[in-house]
Amino acid sequence: MRRRFNRLYVHVPFCASKCGYCAFYSIPRPEEALVNAWLDKLLREFSENAKKCAVLDSVFIGGGTPTLLSPERLSLLFEGISANFALSSNAEISTECNPETLMPEKADALANFANRVSLGVQSFDDGIRRMLERRGTPADFAEAVAILAERGIDNLGCDLIYAVPGEGMDVWRSDLSKAVESGVKHISCYSLTIEEGSRLQAKGGRPFNVKRPDSALELDAEMWETAGAILADAGIHRYEVSNHAIPGFECRHNLEIWHGDTYLGCGPAAASFDGADRWTNPANLADWLDGASPELDAITPERRAAELLVMGLRTTIGWSAANFTERTGFQFDFMECELARLADAGLLTVAADSVAPTRKGLALWDAIAETLIIRNTPGAS
Ligand code: SF4
Missing domain, CATH: 3.80.30.20 (tm_1862 like domain)
Structure with missing residues (x-):
């Protein structure tokens, strides 16, 4: 949104x-x-x-x-x-x-x-x-x-x-x-x-x-x-x-x-996010000065929500269900199987109203990212 x-x-x-x-x-x-x-x-x-x-x-x-x-x-x-x-x-x-x-x-x-x-x-x-x-x-x-x-x-x-x-x-x-x-x-x-x-x-x-x-x-x-x-x-x-x-x-x-708030990026190579789309100014000063268009990171809303879920799980507080839904429009159950699998592996603590990384999950955050992002990458298995 x-x-x-x-x-x-x-x-x-x-x-x-x-x-x-x-x-x-x-x-x-x-x-x-x-x-x-x-x-x-x-x-x-x-x-x-x-x-x-x-x-x-x-x-x-x-x-x-x-x-x-x-x-x-x-x-x-x-x-x-x-x-x-x-x-x-x-x-x-x-x-x-x-x-x-x-x-x-x-x-x-x-x-x-x-x-x-x-x-x-x-x-x-x-x-x-x-x-x-x-x-x-x-x-x-x-x-x-x-x-x-x-x-x-x-x-x-x-x-x-x-x-x-x-x-x-x-x-x-x-x-x-x-x-x-x-x-x-x-x-x-x-x-x-x-x-x-x-x-x-x-x-x-x-x-x-x-x-x-x-x-x-x-x-x-x-x-x-x-x-x-x-x-x-x-x-x-x-x-x-x-x-x-x-x-x-x-x-x-x-x-x-990291929890999905909006930001305006100004200057070359600066990224912006408006709650739905993310785009990046040209990473070249001459192009940016000439007014070259930003590059749009065109992905599905589901993939966007997955990326934000993963970013929030870099933090020890993780996500509350209410904040996640407010910021992404999705509920945790769109990832129910993956979250359960990561909880079984000891990487996440999953409750009805929150999800957060364990200490092991913080250390192995790459594994969390891989599990949650691959599921939302077209063509990936
Ligand atoms: S060259 Fe890179 S790492 Fe070094 S001060 Fe500049 S931005 Fe920082």
């Missing part, structure tokens, strides 16, 4: 350089003229779509590296959002930030608009950072945390990456401890995905589509378990397969999107 957009995502497609593992759409070292053209078009995209939005409950500015923008451009971006969209009084406004790009003037601009900042750390270990080709240093992260806290932004999170080639449990434990010690409220832990043809593959990494040895998969699983345990001990609990937060500091924007 089509609904107005409740959330806004803005894609800033620029970075200082390209990290060796990056699969996001971003342009390294952009020229000034290109950044200006992007901002002009973005502001037009805001005004063309504003009427399709309800009062926004969250805004997420991601990339790329939003904090590569100058303080003036950051302010223009924020003013553009404020001028075009109505925001709820307690709207969550998140910005991604690469610590080494954050100078006090940019932090001032962020503090005037955002109330949540997600810092890209990935690792505190010099060897791992070199392998990932990350700019900056752990000291930049500590400084960014201090700069933001001075300006009253204490809803901070950081991203970590594990299962980097050559990484052992000692390095991973140390990364988790340092993230906890920094005092951030939200920690995302992502298993490294090596894209085929990436520089990381050339350095000896095994691309995502090549089966890895059992010993590597066991280490991944152990690292995932260790993250949950160390962070829970610090009061930072897993609420989604890869995300952990002090209770009350979960990312509302993502939580609602």
